[in-house]
Amino acid sequence: MVELDVIASINWNPVYGERLREMRGKVSMQHLADEVTQKFNYPVTKQYIAMIERPFGDKASKTVSFQLLRYICKILGKDVQDIFGSPKIMQKQTSHT
Template sequence: MAESSETCRELIMLELDIVASVNWNATYGERLREMRGKVPMQRLADEVSEKYGYRVTKQYIQMLERPFGEKASKTVSFILLRYICAVLGNDVQSLFGSPKIIEQNK
């Protein structure tokens, strides 16, 4: 008997470098807002642009934190999320509440 997506989750492990985008929702937006704390959105946008050469605006970060309305993005670049988390001193897995698995190359 098939389980509904509300009672069952299917997980797989992927290398982070092959993920292009993620489905975005208000829960992730709230986590990002908590992670940012008192760091101004403009400063965060500027640091992502300076450190990683990925242009992002204060308005886009605001939309990520409050993804409501018709114009809100339904998907977000995973690399941008990694850069934002790095600037904030976090790993991207903390944004998603996922375990971190590191495999060493032999």
């Protein structure tokens, strides 16, 4: 098992992007970006969320901050493990997660 706090970034791909888009559902990218920025003091734009949901082309990010993914999932009321399908990831309980 791996503790979530030791993961800095994820090698990103279109499958993960599609899962994230499905998890977001009807929540707007702008609302999601605003919530992550306000609640977690982690600046993110709707353009960046759009890019990670559809990571195609030369300018697409090859990696995504795992912390950002955790924040996005918290806002959506989802589990970050849902993006990856498996394996199980152990989360250490702390006051700042």
